[in-house]
Structure formats: structure tokens, C-alpha cells
Amino acid sequence: MQKKLAVLFVLVLLAFVGLSARLVVINKENGEKYKKQVLSQQEYDSKTIPFRRGDILDSKGTKLAVSEKVYNVILDAKIMLDDEKAVEPTIAAVQSELGIDGSVIRERLASHPESSYYVLKKQMTYEEISGFKALEVDKEQGTNIKGIWFEEEYKRKYPNNTLASDAIGFTTSDNQGLYGLEQYYNDVLSGTPGREYGYLNGDAALERTTIAAVDGNSIVTTIDANIQSIVEKYLKEFDDQYKNNHLERNGSNNTGCIIMDVNTGEILAMASYPVFDLNNTKNSEDLIGMPMVDELGNKTGEYITAENLAAMEGTEQLDQNFNALWRNFCINDTYEPGSVAKPFTVAAGIDSGSITGNETYTCNGFLEVGDYKIKCHNIYGDGPLTVAQGVERSCNVVMMYVNMATGKDTYIDYQHIFNFGLKTNIDLAGESRTASLVYDKNSLGPTELATNSFGQGFNVTMIQMIAGFCSLINGGNYYEPHMVSKIVSPSGATVQNIEPRILKQTVSESTSEIIKEDCNLVVSGENGTGKTARPAGYMIGGKTGTAETLPRGNNEYVVSFMGYAPANDPQIAIYVVVDRPNVTYQDDAKYATRIVRKILTEVLPYKGIFMTEELSDDERAELEALQIEITTPVAPETTDEDSQTADGAQGDASGGTSGAEDGTGKAQAQNGEEGNDYTEVWKTFPIDPQTGYAIDPETGELVDPETGHSVTGENSTPAGRTGANGTSGSGSSQDDGNPF
Known part of the structure; x- marks a missing residue:
């Protein structure tokens, strides 16, 4: 038995030796061939299947962002060389049908003959590769084409290029959202990649298992592409008019506009200038004219020109300037709001019971608070004014008296109620924190209480201001502002409806009615500062704003207008901010009101809101030129106010500045309000023919001939006073709330 086992062991051992010898011979003679076959099967039969990122649509279904399937051309040198x-024939086909230089392929074959994956060309469309694919399946020519295959992926496309660029954002090369909606809704828009596996079954036959990709959901925004286009058209028109006007730079540091549904919080349009092309986000020409920032993102005080742009190529500083371009001014930059804060001051006083709104205060052009002599915009004084007249004329002194009556504790409470210092939580990436940019009860002294009353000394964002303002005019309902109304699946089914959300009640309905009446006077009143914002055929309400930036006395201002239409039944709110218009004298809210007028002239008819006011001949001609249908009968004769408003929209751009409030360049001397014998002396001043402003014969100072507001550097805020917690009081803010 032992001998038999020994013989069996020897036979088995010899069999293993023989098998091992055979494997060595096979590996030596054919190992490379088999290795190529295995590797090639892995390359072709185990691959990732990309998902399609969801679309971004406007409220009417217009596509704002889409994903298009594209193809990368891949060279497999091993497969191609396996059949010399x-x-x-393959190189010839690639060169003729795909436009790829054949020498590139030959060089790659020579330098990397073992390579199985090399990208010859990226992101070709199906039309561009269809000719080559036709040759592949051709019975005669297809057998001689090997080693070329196509890798599928998706490329993000923005059909409207610059439209809503700040709000939409864009994607990185690896399909991740950056800025705006693309970043905020990245998880919603992104899908899950699929996978295709190849393996050999028990019969050595190739089997495939495929796990399909799951495409991303799409989002339907509240943006109306038509309204957005109107807004962007007039922001660009403003820039075209004032670009390189006073300095070699854009028409302003930033010009922003938000249009919002008063009763839902939906954003109908959000835009700022300058814009950028979402399909070409790193076009350095878009930077020219912007304020320059350094490697840390801090403003340098210079502006970008073609010359200094060339010196930044390839540096960290260039990247920082692109980041500044891509930022959304409407939600990310902070500034002192100026007089658009006055309705909030009055609302806090009335709603808290601190004032009734029927009080009368006397403005002598300044008010002494503590150790400071705080001037009104009208340095000549407005005399006795009611609270409503204080809003109409934008009187700082009246507002200071109102805040004194309200008191700092109540004022700070209402600041929080109006959401100043807090995020609105709008569904966009990059909204700034402003908690450190407003005062609290411990840091607010008497002087700060006075200057805060007219919007100096604390910082806000545009979205904070318009969201709070909507609550003042809609009965007190504070809606969370939002950009997306619905999420839909790839099949078109609704996944989620995003309904309007009321967060709180800011003021009572009765207070809201009073604020509307006061703001209506700003546009319709004889002494209203916002008359030039009224579009032809409509009556609107609102509030103008001018805020002097730091350091005080630098003659640089942020001017704005925040309004609503129609005046009797607000449906939409509009807020336009012009950050340092490129003119000699910046302290003039008409740079904002005229933009508002032009935008609303087109938006209101589009929204189906009917005209209520008589038209002047000039207004009728204006509407006919714009091909806007007149939606109400108009009388052949117009009032003086109608004529002034129509002319005021044209203004006087001589010397880079605007004309008088009524646009005629002529002062109209008249007394104050009925029962007020206070003489408006500034209306008797001669007019400077170059600027259209009135000239004080005693001081030579330029003032607005309608309002008496100084435009040559008279400070409303005490010199040297800063914003809350020592902030700069005006300018841009990083996401953490720290100003540049």
C-alpha cells in the first residue's frame, strides 16, 4: 500500500511540474497578448455612467441652465497597436471626421504604447462625432478602425449667457455648483452616477451588469426671464451712459436691482452690474472698470484697467478679482442704507405708540445731539414739518426727533423685528451675516440713535431692506424671500412645492396704512424727493436714499430708491441701489429713481397692471416709442406735475451730473406747505448751467433746486462716526459680515 501511495504522489508531483512548465511557456510566448485582452475588457466593460444635472427654469418654463450630453475622444494605444x-486607417478617420491632428496620435503611440486611456479631445457634441461613428459601423471601413472610443459626460450650458448670472451661479469642471442657485440647490440638482460592470461567466462568455444613473431634479424659479431682461437692459444702459464719465471706471462700483412680489416674498428679478457670461466665467475683460481687490480680497482704492489687468495675469490677485465679479451684490455686499431707512424709523415710532404720526417738528437745517451738530440734507432747513412731510422731503431732523421719542430700547427691538442684523435665509448661496454691523442696546448712544434714524451708522444688504419694506406696505406680513417655487423630477413630476412663508408680523395693519400714505407723498407730493421715479401712466410710492460712505467728507455716496406699485394696492416692490455713481457730484437719488422709472414703465404693463394716471404728450410719445400699449384713457392736457415727471426722466447729464428734480434745470421759487410761512430760500438761487444744480450765492455750494439737499459734501453724519462695532459704514462685506 505504501508503495502505491508513493507512486501516486510522484505522478501528481510530475503533473504539477508539467503544468507549471506549460504556464511558464504560455506566459513567455503569449502573456502580453492575454494581458492586453484582460485590460481592454476592464476598460470597456467596467465604466461609470454619468448622471444628468437638473435644469434651472424660470417661472414660465424658460430654461436658464441645462445639461447637454458631450463626448470625450479617448485613445487606447494598446488596442490600436495590437492590430498594426x-x-x-484609424488615424485618417480621426483626422478627417473629428478634426484631431494625426501627429498627436502618432506621438502618443510612440511615447506611451501601453496606455489604455488618453483624452484626445474634450466635450464634443454628437453632431461633431456622428461622422466618425458612422465609419465605425461601416462593414468595410469599420473593421480597420480600432483603439478609439467615446466617454460620455454632461456639460452645463446657460442659453441666455449673462442673464441672471449673479442669481444662477455656475458649476465647476466636476459638476459641482458654485455661487447662487447652482450652489444652494446643488444636492437637488445633482444625481447619482451609474455603473456598468463586465465579467466572464462560467462558459468564459462576457456578461454585463448595468446600474443606471439617477438624474438630478430640476428647479422652477420665481424669476421671470422677461422682467429680468428688462432690469438688466436698464442697468446696462446706466453703465453705458456713465462709464468713464468722471473717472476711468464703470458707471458705478455696483448697481443692483431686486423686484419682489409684495404678498408672497417671491423674487421676480435680481440683477447687478457688472455682469459676467455664465458660459465663459473667466473672461478677464469683464473685470475692466471694477474696483480692484488685493490677494486677500480687500479693496485697494484703484480701479481695474487693461494695463494693470495684464500685470495680474496668473496671480492669486486675479482670482480674487474674479471672486469679486461673481459675488451677488444684492445679497452679499453691505452698505449704509441712507434715507430708505426712514419709513422703518417712522413705523417703529408709530407702531410702538411712541408717536402718533401727527406730530410737527421744526427743521432748522441741523440738530445738536450730544457734542455733535448733525445736519439735515437740506442745510437751509425745512421749517415746521409733520412726520409725513418729513418722509416726503426726507428730512433728517424730523427723523432724529422721532427716534428720540421712540427711545433706544424700543428702536433696537424694532431693528430686530425688521430683521436688520439677521439673515433673511433667502435660498441663494452667499448671503452676508450682518449681526456685527448693527448696534445693540449697549452700544447705541444718543448720537448713534440720531444718525441711525436716517440710515447712517449701520449696514444692511439689499435683500434685507426690500424684504422688510414689503412688510411695511403689505399689512405687516414679513415673508421669507425665496427664489424657487417648485422642484420637479426628471420625468416632470412635482417633487415639492415651495409655498410662501410668513415668518412674523412686523407692524400692525394701521401702521402699514400710514407708512403707505407717507411713501406715496414721496412720489406724488409737491415736495417729494422721488417724483422722477414715477412711470408714465402710473402712481407709485417709495422712498429715496443717499448714504455718505466713509471716510465722511469724501464726496462718495450710495444712492437708492425703494418703491412699490400701484400706490393704492402694492403688488410688486422694486429696490435699486447705485453704489458710487461715476459722476462729479454723487449725492443725488435721481441716479436711482430714473432707473426705477424706466424699469417700471415696461414691467407694469407686462404684469397686466393698468394705468391710472393721465399722460402728457411726452409720456404718450415715450410709450409709443417703446411699443407699450396704453391701458387707460388719457386726457389731452396734462398737469404741471405730469410734465415735470416726464421731463425729469430725461434729466440733464451735462458734466456727468443730473439736472434739477424736475429735469428742466430751472428752479421754481415757492413757499413751503400750506400754513407754513417758512421760506424755501434755495429755490431762489440761480442755476449752474453746467450741472443744473442751484448755487448758493453766499457759499458757492451746489444744492438740489427742488429739495435744498447739498450735493457738494455737506455731512449728515458727524465726521469720524463709524458704523456699529467700528465698521466702515459702507462698502462690501465678506460672508462673515466683515467689510472689505
Whole structure:
């Protein structure tokens, strides 16, 4: 038995030796061939299937962002070289049908013959590769084409290029959202990649298992592409008019506009200038004219020109300037709001019971608070004014008296109620924190209480201001502002409806009615500062704003207008901010009101809101030129106010500045309000023919001939006073709330 076992062991051992010898011979003679076959099967039969990122649509279904399938051309050198007869026919086909230089392929074959993956060309469309694919399936030519295959992926496309660029954002090369909606809704828009596996079954036959990709959901925004286009058209028109006007730079540091549904919080349009092309986000020409920032993102005080732009190429500083371009001014930059804060001051006083709104205060052009002599915009004084007249004329002194009556504790409470210092939580990436940019009860002294009353000394964002303002005019309902109304699946089914959300009640309905009446006077009143914002055929309400930036006395201002339409039944709110218009004298809210007028002239008819006011001949001609249908009968004769408003929209751009409030360049001397014998002396001043402003014969100071507001550097805020917690009081803010 032992001998038999020994013989069996020897036989088995010899069999293993023979098998091992055979494997060595096979590996030596054919190992490379088999290795190529295995690797090639892995390359072709185990691959990732990309998902399609969801679309971004406007409220009417217009596509704002889409994903288009594209193809990368891949060279497999090992497969091509495995059949040398296929090399030249394949190179010829690639060169003729795909436009790829054949020398590139030959060089790659020579330098990397073992390579199985090399990208010859990226992101070709199906139309561009269809000719080559036709040759592949051709019975005669297809057998001689090997080693070329196509890798599928998706490329993000923005059909409207610059439209809503700040709000939409864009994607990185790896399909991740950056800025705006693309970043905020990245998880919603993104899907899950699929996978295709190849393996050999028990019969050595190739089997495939495919796990399909799951495409991303799409989002339907509240943006109306038509309204957005109107807004962007007039922001660009403003820039075209004032670009390189006073300095070699854009028409302003930033010009922003938000249009919002008063009763839902939906954003109908959000835009700022300058814009950028979402399909070409790193076009350095878009930077020219912007304020320059350094490697840390801090403003340098210079502006970008073609010359200094060339010196920044390839540096960290260039990247920082692109980041500044991509930022959304409407939600990310902070500034002192100026007089658009006055309705909030009055609302806090009335709603808290601190004032009734029927009080009368006397403005002598300034008010002494503590150790400071705080001037009114009208340095000549407005005399006795009611609270409503204080809003109409934008009187700082009246507002200071109102805040004194309200008291700092109540005022700070209402600041929080109006959401100043807090995020609105709008569904966009990059909204700034402003908690450190407003005062609290411990840091607010008497002087700060006075200057805060007219919007100096604390910082806000545009979205904070318009969201709070909507609550003042809609009965007190504070809606969370939002950009998306619905999420839909790839099949078109609704996944989620995003309904309007009321967060709180800011003021009572009765207070809201009073604020509307006061703001209506700003546009319709004889002494209203916002008359030039009224579009032809409509009556609107609102509030103008001018805020002097730091350091005080630098003659640089942020001017604005925040309004609503129609005046009797607000449906939409509009807020336009012009950050340092490129003119000699910046302290003039008409740079904002005229933009508002032009935008609303087109938006209101589009929204189906009917005209209520008589038209002047000039207004009728204006509407006919714009091909806007007149939606109400108009009388052949117009009032003086109608004529002034129509002319005021044209203004006087001589010397880079605007004309008088009524746009005629002529002062109209008249007494104050009925029962007020206070003489408006500034209306008797001669007019400077170059600027259209009135000239004080005693001081030579330029003032607005309608309002008496100084435009040559008279400070409303005490010199040297800063914003809350020592902030700069005006300018841009990083996401953490720290100003540049």
C-alpha cells in the first residue's frame, strides 16, 4: 500500500511540474497578448455612467441652465497597436471626421504604447462625432478602425449667457455648483452616477451588469426671464451712459436691482452690474472698470484697467478679482442704507405708540445731539414739518426727533423685528451675516440713535431692506424671500412645492396704512424727493436714499430708491441701489429713481397692471416709442406735475451730473406747505448751467433746486462716526459680515 501511495504522489508531483512548465511557456510566448485582452475588457466593460444635472427654469418654463450630453475622444494605444494594420486607417478617420491632428496620435503611440486611456479631445457634441461613428459601423471601413472610443459626460450650458448670472451661479469642471442657485440647490440638482460592470461567466462568455444613473431634479424659479431682461437692459444702459464719465471706471462700483412680489416674498428679478457670461466665467475683460481687490480680497482704492489687468495675469490677485465679479451684490455686499431707512424709523415710532404720526417738528437745517451738530440734507432747513412731510422731503431732523421719542430700547427691538442684523435665509448661496454691523442696546448712544434714524451708522444688504419694506406696505406680513417655487423630477413630476412663508408680523395693519400714505407723498407730493421715479401712466410710492460712505467728507455716496406699485394696492416692490455713481457730484437719488422709472414703465404693463394716471404728450410719445400699449384713457392736457415727471426722466447729464428734480434745470421759487410761512430760500438761487444744480450765492455750494439737499459734501453724519462695532459704514462685506 505504501508503495502505491508513493507512486501516486510522484505522478501528481510530475503533473504539477508539467503544468507549471506549460504556464511558464504560455506566459513567455503569449502573456502580453492575454494581458492586453484582460485590460481592454476592464476598460470597456467596467465604466461609470454619468448622471444628468437638473435644469434651472424660470417661472414660465424658460430654461436658464441645462445639461447637454458631450463626448470625450479617448485613445487606447494598446488596442490600436495590437492590430498594426488598423493604425493608419484609424488615424485618417480621426483626422478627417473629428478634426484631431494625426501627429498627436502618432506621438502618443510612440511615447506611451501601453496606455489604455488618453483624452484626445474634450466635450464634443454628437453632431461633431456622428461622422466618425458612422465609419465605425461601416462593414468595410469599420473593421480597420480600432483603439478609439467615446466617454460620455454632461456639460452645463446657460442659453441666455449673462442673464441672471449673479442669481444662477455656475458649476465647476466636476459638476459641482458654485455661487447662487447652482450652489444652494446643488444636492437637488445633482444625481447619482451609474455603473456598468463586465465579467466572464462560467462558459468564459462576457456578461454585463448595468446600474443606471439617477438624474438630478430640476428647479422652477420665481424669476421671470422677461422682467429680468428688462432690469438688466436698464442697468446696462446706466453703465453705458456713465462709464468713464468722471473717472476711468464703470458707471458705478455696483448697481443692483431686486423686484419682489409684495404678498408672497417671491423674487421676480435680481440683477447687478457688472455682469459676467455664465458660459465663459473667466473672461478677464469683464473685470475692466471694477474696483480692484488685493490677494486677500480687500479693496485697494484703484480701479481695474487693461494695463494693470495684464500685470495680474496668473496671480492669486486675479482670482480674487474674479471672486469679486461673481459675488451677488444684492445679497452679499453691505452698505449704509441712507434715507430708505426712514419709513422703518417712522413705523417703529408709530407702531410702538411712541408717536402718533401727527406730530410737527421744526427743521432748522441741523440738530445738536450730544457734542455733535448733525445736519439735515437740506442745510437751509425745512421749517415746521409733520412726520409725513418729513418722509416726503426726507428730512433728517424730523427723523432724529422721532427716534428720540421712540427711545433706544424700543428702536433696537424694532431693528430686530425688521430683521436688520439677521439673515433673511433667502435660498441663494452667499448671503452676508450682518449681526456685527448693527448696534445693540449697549452700544447705541444718543448720537448713534440720531444718525441711525436716517440710515447712517449701520449696514444692511439689499435683500434685507426690500424684504422688510414689503412688510411695511403689505399689512405687516414679513415673508421669507425665496427664489424657487417648485422642484420637479426628471420625468416632470412635482417633487415639492415651495409655498410662501410668513415668518412674523412686523407692524400692525394701521401702521402699514400710514407708512403707505407717507411713501406715496414721496412720489406724488409737491415736495417729494422721488417724483422722477414715477412711470408714465402710473402712481407709485417709495422712498429715496443717499448714504455718505466713509471716510465722511469724501464726496462718495450710495444712492437708492425703494418703491412699490400701484400706490393704492402694492403688488410688486422694486429696490435699486447705485453704489458710487461715476459722476462729479454723487449725492443725488435721481441716479436711482430714473432707473426705477424706466424699469417700471415696461414691467407694469407686462404684469397686466393698468394705468391710472393721465399722460402728457411726452409720456404718450415715450410709450409709443417703446411699443407699450396704453391701458387707460388719457386726457389731452396734462398737469404741471405730469410734465415735470416726464421731463425729469430725461434729466440733464451735462458734466456727468443730473439736472434739477424736475429735469428742466430751472428752479421754481415757492413757499413751503400750506400754513407754513417758512421760506424755501434755495429755490431762489440761480442755476449752474453746467450741472443744473442751484448755487448758493453766499457759499458757492451746489444744492438740489427742488429739495435744498447739498450735493457738494455737506455731512449728515458727524465726521469720524463709524458704523456699529467700528465698521466702515459702507462698502462690501465678506460672508462673515466683515467689510472689505
